[in-house]
Amino acid sequence: MAKQYKFTVTAARGMLPLLADELKQLGIKNSKQEAGNIRFTGELEDAYKVCLWSRVAIRVLMPIAHLNAETPEQLYDGVKALAWEEHINAEDSTLAVDFNSxxxxxxxxxxxxxxxxxxIVxxxxxxxxxxxxxxxxxxxxxxxxxxxxxxxxxxIDLSGESLHKRGYRTHNTAAPLKENLAAAILLKAEWPRLAKQGWALVDPMCGSGTFLIEAAMIAADIAPGIxxxxxGFSFWKQHDRECWKRLKADAERRRQAGLARLPVMLGGDNDSKAVLAARENIAEAGLAERIQVHERSLLDWPSVSRDLPNVGLMVCNPPYGERIGQRDELHHLYESLGNVIHEFLPGWxxxxxxxxAQLGxxxxxxxxxxxxxxxxxxxxDVLFYRAPKPVRSTEMLHASSLTDEDSEAVADATKVTITEQGRMFANRLMKNIKHLAKWARKNELSCYRVYDADLPDYAFAIDLYGEYVHVQEYAPPKQIDPQKAVExxxxAMQLIPEVLDLPSNQVVLKVRQKQRGTQQYEVQSSHNQRFEVAENGLKFWVNLTDYLDTGLFLDHxxxxxxxxxxxxxxxxxxxxxxxxxATVYAAAGQAKSTTSVxxxxxxxxxxxxxxxxxxxxxxxxxxxxxNCLEWLQAAQQEQxxxxxxxxxxxxxxxxSRMEGVFDIQRDxxxxxxxxxxxxTDDGxxxxxxxxxDFKLxxxxxxxxxxxxITQSTLPKDFERNNKIHYCWMIRRAA
Known part of the structure; x- marks a missing residue:
């Protein structure tokens, strides 16, 4: 078992519940909330995850000693007795001390x-x-x-400096909003859920663009510390560099997958210097092609409202007289903001x-x-307002998909140099498609696998679904450098559209991770962008974006x-x-009845x-x-x-809807x-x-x-992967 440490994570006023949720999502269980911080016990990797992924934390501390400090001398002696040589070298090293009492x-x-x-010295x-x-x-x-x-x-301060510093802020404006505060407001506004549903986001007083960048990072599953x-651990003697490299590579994969599903995001400000600052910061965050910012006053937004989806979130940090604006004039600004929403964006x-809060x-x-x-x-205070007019789901505009023009702009912004190995991958993909296309047409298949980790360095599963492509990355082998796998x-994501002659917005990337509980069935996003595919003369609805799986297991x-x-x-x-x-096939085969549970x-x-x-x-x-297990018991009693x-x-x-844990090998x-x-007797x-690794x-x-019957149930396009599934035909013994 890996070594366990104690950690303390600090957060600002009001953010501890959000921090507790983040730690839970990171798989951290042994935690205790106190005034201003949350303590937990875990591995060093857990602390690294908090540094990389927490959007609201300020610092991650690793306590190494508790000392009596009634006098300066007592504090000095206690600190001097600690083994600092385990943490830092004497020569060519630097330190800093933060002290509070x-x-x-x-x-x-x-x-x-x-x-x-x-x-220490x-x-x-x-x-x-x-x-x-x-x-x-x-x-x-x-x-x-x-x-x-x-x-x-x-x-030991593992964060080194406040975690609100993401590394993208190159330009400031007057009264900038801290990154962790912007993230906290968005989390409380349910932005993660709304973004998955394709809601748009607008900040009409965007300043240096903090809300826009944080919202995009949340929607695209981009680690705030990436x-x-x-x-603080970068030069620490006990730093686990391989673990950190692995976590960073995983975060980059998630970023690549998430960028494809960003919703509409717009910002504006009536200050040209603020617009310039926002654009510079957005570009530094790698989001220049995904977030639009224009010089625009609040009263100009109605003119662009017709181009926005019917549902969205307007979020802003308006002047409130403390640092910007005259307090006695601000009520007109708040009134105008309400009018824009009520008249032109009623579903927002x-x-x-x-x-x-009185201004609100x-x-x-x-x-x-x-x-x-x-x-x-x-x-x-952060004030949250309902939409003046609820919008029915049928009225929602799913404007989160990239247009062809946007798609090409993103592709141009993220182009990488193609290596010789990359050309080999492209050639293999082209060869596979030529080999399988005729077979697919003959069998009335519009969805089939065209590549399955044929080359070890390019460990992907690539499936065609009509004119769309579904890409899943397998976990890279341990011997492969994580950064190399990301490259x-x-x-591959640049080459696949080129080989298939498709716009890059028709290529969907999924990053598969170990799933807990029902995560494999949970919504990844909620754009409801499903379409029809054909298989053996039958038709099925598939959805490439909203869930980890598409709705149709091709290997079956x-x-x-x-x-x-x-x-x-x-x-x-x-x-x-x-x-x-499977029910569709059985019904098409003239089954007397079907029951799907x-x-x-x-x-x-x-x-x-x-x-x-x-x-x-x-x-x-x-x-x-x-619950299928409970249903089985009842059906058996009913004969x-x-x-x-x-x-x-x-x-x-x-x-949560099942009692206990189901494990297929054990159960x-x-x-x-x-x-x-x-x-039945002949059933x-x-x-x-x-x-x-299943063993019957x-x-x-x-x-x-x-x-x-495993081998006879492996389709032609899965011949390379004979462990894609195992299958048996079972009858009651005579």
């Missing part, structure tokens, strides 16, 4: 910091005759000492920050929440065809039915849509929302029987026995799993007649 005898922070620095001088120097800007080691009631906590070139929500009343909008945050030294990904094509051949006159059961593609209302509705798409309607087709059953369960699930024996009890069960416990299933 609360209700303690050592009150002067500068004096306390001096005593700590002297203790004196230890090195006595041991080696050398000493580190002081660098208050970006030291090799930043030490944090907090004394409370004369008890000192000595910590552009920083300095952290609004969020704004102010030090005077002049908007005339309906406020549904208020949250206290500090804007620097100014105590403020290969960028190169031949398995589904087998079900069609066996279904005539039989009652068919589809357990863990997903989008019902799944826990998800979304997928059951999708399955019914697939059936309607093929004119396979009727009361004999049943769709049941249930239900089926002549044909398809069973393709998840490899793992700890869904498949009991699952198969329960399912086989529902077979047939087709069981499949895509767990690569044949000895424990001796009462069943089992045939391995």
């Amino acid at each position: 609360f209700r303690s005898k050592i009150k002067h922070s500068q004096y306390g910091a001096q005593k700590v620095k002297d203790a 004196d230890r090195f001088r006595e041991q080696t005759g050398l000493r580190p120097s002081v660098d208050l800007f970006q030291p090799d080691l930043r030490i944090n000492v907090y004394v409370k009631h004369n008890q000192a906590i000595v910590s 552009a920083r070139d300095y952290f 929500r609004t969020a704004l920050i102010t030090d005077n 009343k002049f908007t005339g909008l309906t406020m549904f929440d208020t949250v206290p945050f500090d804007n620097g030294p100014i105590p403020c 290969r990904l960028k190169e 094509r031949d398995t589904r065809q087998l079900l069609l051949q066996k279904a005539a006159g039989k009652d068919f059961l589809n357990l863990f039915s997903y989008t019902g593609s 799944d826990m998800s209302n979304t997928y059951l509705a999708w399955a019914q849509d697939n059936m309607r798409l093929n004119q396979l309607n009727g009361e004999q087709h049943h769709f049941v929302r249930a 239900q029987r089926f002549g044909l059953i398809f069973l393709d369960p998840p490899t793992f699930s700890n869904s 498949h024996v009991s699952l198969l026995k329960m399912t086989s009890h529902l077979l 047939c069960l087709i069981f499949s799993t895509n767990r690569r 416990a044949v000895d424990e299933l001796s009462d069943l007649d089992i045939s391995d």
